[in-house]
Amino acid sequence: MNKKxxxxxxxxxxxxxxxxxxxxxxxxxxxxxxxxKIGVLGxxxxxxxxxxxxxxxxxxxxxxxxxxxxxxxGRQIELSYRDDExxxxxxxxxxxxxVDKIGVDFIVGPTxxxxxxxxxxxxxxxxxxxxxxxxxxxxxIDAQKFPYAFRIMLPNGLQAQALVMNAKERGYQKIALxxxxxxxxxxxxxxxxxxxxxxxxxxxxxxxxKAEDADMTPVAQSLKDAGADCALFWTLGAxxxxxxxxxxxxxxxxxxxxYGYTGMVMxxxxxxxxxxxxxxxxxxIREWSVEPGGALNGRYLDLYNKIISEYGEYGVGKRDTNPSxxxxxxxxxxxxxxxxxxxxxxxxxxxxAVIEKSGAEYVxxxxxxxxxxxxxxxxxxxxxxxxxxxxxxxxxDLYIRS
Amino acid sequence: MQRLIFxxxxxxxxxxxxxxxxxxxxxxxITNFAHASVIMLGAMTGYWCIALFGxxxxxxxxxxxxxxxxxxxxxxxxxxxxxxxLSKQVGWIVTTFxxxxxxxxxxxxxxxxxxxxxxxxxxxxxxxxxGANIMLxxxxxxxxxxxxxxxxxxxxxxxxxxxxxxxxxxxxxxARLMGIKSETVILSCFAMAGAVxxxxxxxxxxxxxxxxTMTSSIxxxxxxxxxxxxxxxxxxxxxxxxxxxxxxxxxxxxxxAGFKDAISFLIMIIxxxxxxxxxxxxxxxKKGASSAEKI
Numbered sequence: 241m242n243k244k245x246x247x248x249x250x251x252x253x254x255x256x257x258x259x260x261x262x263x264x265x266x267x268x269x270x271x272x273x274x275x276x277k278i279g280v281l282g283x284x285x286x287x288x289x290x291x292x293x294x295x296x297x298x299x300x301x302x303x304x305x306x307x308x309x310x311x312x313x314g315r316q317i318e319l320s321y322r323d324d325e326x327x328x329x330x331x332x333x334x335x336x337x338x339v340d341k342i343g344v345d346f347i348v349g350p351t352x353x354x355x356x357x358x359x360x361x362x363x364x365x366x367x368x369x370x371x372x373x374x375x376x377x378x379x380x381i382d383a384q385k386f387p388y389a390f391r392i393m394l395p396n397g398l399q400a401q402a403l404v405m406n407a408k409e410r411g412y413q414k415i416a417l418x419x420x421x422x423x424x425x426x427x428x429x430x431x432x433x434x435x436x437x438x439x440x441x442x443x444x445x446x447x448x449x450k451a452e453d454a455d456m457t458p459v460a461q462s463l464k465d466a467g468a469d470c471a472l473f474w475t476l477g478a479x480x481x482x483x484x485x486x487x488x489x490x491x492x493x494x495x496x497x498x499y500g501y502t503g504m505v506m507x508x509x510x511x512x513x514x515x516x517x518x519x520x521x522x523x524x525i526r527e528w529s530v531e532p533g534g535a536l537n538g539r540y541l542d543l544y545n546k547i548i549s550e551y552g553e554y555g556v557g558k559r560d561t562n563p564s565x566x567x568x569x570x571x572x573x574x575x576x577x578x579x580x581x582x583x584x585x586x587x588x589x590x591x592x593a594v595i596e597k598s599g600a601e602y603v604x605x606x607x608x609x610x611x612x613x614x615x616x617x618x619x620x621x622x623x624x625x626x627x628x629x630x631x632x633x634x635x636x637d638l639y640i641r642s
Numbered sequence: 643m644q645r646l647i648f649x650x651x652x653x654x655x656x657x658x659x660x661x662x663x664x665x666x667x668x669x670x671x672i673t674n675f676a677h678a679s680v681i682m683l684g685a686m687t688g689y690w691c692i693a694l695f696g697x698x699x700x701x702x703x704x705x706x707x708x709x710x711x712x713x714x715x716x717x718x719x720x721x722x723x724x725x726x727x728l729s730k731q732v733g734w735i736v737t738t739f740x741x742x743x744x745x746x747x748x749x750x751x752x753x754x755x756x757x758x759x760x761x762x763x764x765x766x767x768x769x770x771x772x773g774a775n776i777m778l779x780x781x782x783x784x785x786x787x788x789x790x791x792x793x794x795x796x797x798x799x800x801x802x803x804x805x806x807x808x809x810x811x812x813x814x815x816x817a818r819l820m821g822i823k824s825e826t827v828i829l830s831c832f833a834m835a836g837a838v839x840x841x842x843x844x845x846x847x848x849x850x851x852x853x854x855t856m857t858s859s860i861x862x863x864x865x866x867x868x869x870x871x872x873x874x875x876x877x878x879x880x881x882x883x884x885x886x887x888x889x890x891x892x893x894x895x896x897x898x899a900g901f902k903d904a905i906s907f908l909i910m911i912i913x914x915x916x917x918x919x920x921x922x923x924x925x926x927x928k929k930g931a932s933s934a935e936k937i
Contacts, residue, residue: 285750453859454652454849457648477757478851489775490775560755
């Protein structure tokens with residue numbers, strides 16, 4: 241009889257334990273003394289390390305401010321950084337660690353599109369909202385496939401449209417497309433080709449090169465041989481600068497203008513590219529560029545001053561980060577803060593609903609306003625991007641509109 | 643013409659890399675996998691001296707050389723000498739790779755992540771040769787590599803120290819018995835390799851830009867050049883380096899970017915399969931030379 245009772249008691253205990261653990265499934269701990277855990281994924285080493293550093297500076301600055309002011313809903317933010325080295329496998333592994341071991345509530349990043357592609361499906365399965373502020377591939381944002389992924393950076397498709405539209409409006413006759421042979425470069429070039437078709441433009445050349453190659457002379461030679469008067473670059477800054485230098489060596493600088501997507505933008509592009517940088521333009525978020533002779537204003541200027549105060553002036557041996565990209569990292573956290581406070585909880589579905597339905601009410605520190613909806617998790621329109629001259633910078637790190 | 647000069651210039655850097663790799667291989671039988679990182683360290687040190695402290699180019703180069711000589715000595719002391727008899731184990735693969743990773747990460751923390759512009763020799767001035775715009779810097783790359791190679795070969799053939807290196811390379815135990823301090827010779831080779839690394843670094847940095855990842859794409863080509871020419875063979879280092887540089891320049895003109903490196907390394911594999919000792923191991927080049935002459 242005792243044995244029967246013991247067995248019954250044990251069975252009840254097991255059943256009760258299972259029921260109690262099941263109560264926690266599908267939701268986040270709402271204990272108000274627990275910190276809100278934010279994971280940050282990005283390249284902190286390797287060729288894309290500058291991107292991760294910029295994101296990190298922005299996130300750190302925002303979290304420092306928020307925690308000093310009492311946190312979100314009375315809860316401090318706890319950050320966990322993971323360096324994915326811009327590698328998809330490492331990014332996925334890091335994301336798994338952040339979600340399964342650390343138990344993060346939200347994620348900022350990744351910084352690069354290829355690791356993001358590998359990681360976002362896993363984050364969706366676990367209902368983790370991630371806000372991307374740098375990765376720009378079109379395929380990583382899809383409100384239906386990836387309902388918990390949001391972005392506050394100009395996506396590739398919009399940038400490609402803006403670049404082609406700008407080239408057409410300026411009347412160039414021989415437009416060449418240049419991109420590296422990575423997934424990023426291939427996607428970007430394909431997007432530009434698509435918009436060339438839309439606008440009735442036949443590219444005079446479509447040139448591919450190996451990323452981080454030391455010798456960009458073949459690229460420059462191909463542009464010169466094609467007689468291009470305009471080249472649309474889908475290149476990262478260092479590679480773009482090498483190509484511009486190679487073009488200068490061939491004596492073709494004055495015959496062609498270059499427009500590149502935001503990945504080409506880096507504060508010391510002019511030093512790297514040399515005099516040819518004066519013929520280069522890129523795209524920037526309107527609010528983080530200035531008119532010639534103008535200045536930032538309002539909350540953007542305030543944030544810029546905070547960045548300088550926290551990380552120093554821009555220069556050799558000093559801060560080497562782009563303030564607009566730092567601002568995008570900052571805004572990722574501030575957007576989450578606003579959405580969590582409006583939702584009154586860290587529940588992913590509640591926060592998601594707030595961003596989708598009321599995102600336009602949020603006052604950003606990066607753009608002017610975000611146009612999120614249930615159908616669109618990209619915050620921007622093509623008109624939010626303006627061409628900026630890479631060759632000239634105000635204070636060495638602010639883009640001047642061209 | 644322009645592509646040929648660029649190929650020769652790049653090939654000169656591969657030659658210097660192969661020479662330094664060969665210096666260490668010939669006396670120890672190991673390949674220093676940290677060599678590319680040491681080149682980067684030399685370039686970054688030179689950049690800091692020039693850009694931050696405003697030092698003259700030559701003084702900056704001398705400081706960079708001092709730093710890379712010291713780092714190579716440290717690598718030898720910590721990663722190689724501690725392992726004992728290198729012929730009996732392969733721990734040096736892990737230790738030198740580890741040293742490379744440590745150097746890269748330290749450089750990232752100290753120097754930052756962003757590529758920096760490194761000044762060309764002669765302020766980037768170019769001259770016109772047969773219609774091609776040739777930079778004086780590229781011409782100097784070729785000349786400096788030839789100069790270093792000539793000095794090294796002269797030292798090896800004409801000086802007592804050179805004979806000591808050859809003796810240690812050929813028969814280390816016998817050399818020791820004959821009173822040659824093998825450890826001193828090996829340490830000197832590591833130091834010389836470090837010095838050559840700095841020269842290679844400051845010459846290639848204007849082209850690749852100075853950053854802690856600057857040798858990620860060219861680093862392995864130094865090893866390829868050493869293998870093509872014959873590992874441990876100083877003449878082979880130059881043959882291998884220049885051959886690789888010219889092949890790259892020619893291939894890059896005709897094939898899509900993604901295939902350029904593939905074709906270069908395919909050629910390397912073919913050479914290794916048919917001439918495992920490198921190009922200079924071919925019968926045509928041997929002509930009665932003894933094994934001791936290989937370096």
